[in-house]
Amino acid sequence: MHSAPALQTTSLNATHRAAGGKMIDFGGWDMPVQYTGIIDEHNTVRTAVGLFDVSHMGEIEVRGPQALDLVNWVSTNNAAKLQIGQAHYSGLLYEHGGFVDDILVHKVTGDHYFLCVNASNQDKDFAHIVEQNRFDCAVENAGPRLSQIAVQGPKALATLQKLTATELAPVKYYWFQDGEVAGTPARIARTGYTGEDGFEIYTANDEAPRIWKELMQAGEEFGVKPAGLGARNTLRLEAAMALYGHEIDATINPLEAGLSWIVKFEKDFLGKAKLEEAKAAGVxxxxxxxxxxxxxxxxxxxxxxxxxxxxxxxxxxxxxxxxxxxxxxxxxxxxxxxxxxxxxxxxxxxxxxxxxxxxxxxxxxx
Amino acid sequence: MYPENFKYTKEHEWILVEGDTGTIGITDHAQHELGDIVYVDLPKPGTAVEQGKTLGSVESVKAVSDIYSPVTGEVVESNTELTSAPERLNSDPHGTAWLVKIKLSDPSQLEGLLSAADYKAYLGE
Structure with missing residues (x-):
């Protein structure tokens, strides 16, 4: 098989190839589906610690005095409830109530929110948010400059702690800290897509290969392995987490998807009227x-x-x-x-x- | 890696003919491409199969893959041990993890299959 020349690559592409990752075209990205085998990688994450390159995911920065207003208008969860350093899962909806995407919203400061969005939706999401921006916010498509590494598994904390002065144990699930990993500025979030404890690290592209290497070394005593998208999918499926294009898409609303817990009707948001109709009519x-x-x-x-x-x-x-x-x-x-x-x-x-x-x-x- | 006494298909099956019976399996390349194999669906003895048509399927964690019969004939035995141990297709695809035995109705079909050298060349090895 030959890779199409148009595939996008992450900052860790050479790292995957050198480690024997089996590369596939994943929504236009040249990504490792597995290294040692999906089941082995899956079990490693359940019992020890695995590293995932999820740099293909997108990041969107929303800044400005009315950043909260824009975030709360385009997303279903109530970002007004977030404290600085806290994150939550949310939905971006079309006016008709179907999903543009599912996202994570991080509150960095009162006038700065950091959104993590799906790889294949990032351009669409960015355009959507820009289109809805009547709040004079600065909206940046930060995906191209950021890499993301997920460290997941019961030994994730012990592995990552060796590389950061940020005390990780007090960071609660769905909270984050800005600090350093291996001497490089990083956003360290206690989030994941595996059903295990773990962290997702956002950092600049040029430092990601070195951080990956240092994480592999730090986790060696725990049996760390690189894990591919194959294991990411089996892990998230066992945890029953939604995957855009499968459980959710433009034709599905959050009430149908069992995600009414991220829909907060006490505030206004794009798609709310249709969801209220759907709720009244019965799902x-x-x-x-x-x-x-x-x-x-x-x-x-x-x-x-x-x-x-x-x-x-x-x-x-x-x-x-x-x-x-x-x-x-x-x-x-x-x-x-x-x-x-x-x-x-x-x-x-x-x-x-x-x-x-x-x-x-x-x-x-x- | 690829036994000289097997014949191969471009769909990555192998066949070993002894007398009028052919033992059929998938190649090491096939199991490697599929990854962890978790399920095997094989025809029962007595089933008529046709060259190039679907014989059964194997499923890895990620995908379903059809197996195509290298020859026309009748299934005389299927490897039921694979039902409970499909992972054996990953560890021993050319040996104990054979799939079915087929009584050939037209042995001349073998001439159109690939030799080990042809198959390796086809894989680019």
Missing amino acids: KRKLAGFKMNGRGIGRDGYELHIDGAPAGWVTSGGPAPTLNLNIGLCYVPAAKAGAGQSIQVMVRNQPVDAEIIPTPFYKRAK
Whole structure:
């Protein structure tokens, strides 16, 4: 296979290639899908610590006296509730209530918010926010100058602590600190997409390869491994975290996606009117988790049947290495979304028995 | 790496013919490209298969991949041990992790398959 010349690369591309990463075209980015193997990397993150290059993710900086007003207008969660150094998960919606993207909002100061957005949506998100900017904010598409490394797993803190003077233990889940990692300025957030404890580090591109190398050295005693997008997907699926283009997209609203907890109707935001209508009318389809009972794996896009009739589709599905089950997320009629509901996943035109089960599929012991 | 007594397809299957029966599997290259294999779907004995048509499928963590039959014939045995140990396709694809045995109906089809040297050249090795 040959890589198309137009693929975008992260600052860590040469690092991945030197380490034997298997590179794929991921939404136009040349990214490692795996190094040693998806299951091995998955298990390493569950039991020790793994490093992910997530520099393809986008970052958008919103600055100005009315930064909060712009952020709160374009996103569904209530950023007025954030304290400095705190972050939350939120949705960017179209006026019709469907998702532009799902994002993390970090409050840096009262007039500065830092958004982390999906790789393939970053240009769209930036244009969307700029278009909605009637608050005289400075909006910067910071993705091109920033790299992001996720250090994830029960040994993430011990690994990262060796490289930073910032005391990590007091940093609570979904809080962040600006400090230094390996002598380089970095934003250190206790966030992640794996269902494990861990940190996401934002830093300048030119220092990222050295930080990666130092993290690999710091984590050696804990068995650190680089992990690719394959493990990132199995980990987030076990944790039942949404992936744009699968669980959510422009045709799905947050109420359907089980994300009403990030929708704060007490404030105004783009898309609110349509969501209020949808809520009043009652949500017709809902995201639910399932496990396969019969032999077969439900995969992204497979049709679901209930009582012999089409009833929905699989948004993400595959093996869950930690659980030793084949699992997935799916849209089903709201009335059929309860745990224990029997469903059939159409696997190559054959119905295979499956069952709705509660999510998240995996929850780490605290 | 690629046994001289096997024949190969461009879809990365191999076949070893003994008498009128061919043992079929996927190549080391195939298992490497697929990554961790977690599921195998094989035809039952008695199933008629046709050269170039789908014989079954293997699934890795990430993807589903069809297996194409290198020859026309009838399945006489399928490797049911793989059902509970699909990962063996990663560790021993040319040996214990064979997929099916097929009674060939047209042995002349073998002439159109790749030799080990041809297959290695095809892979660019």
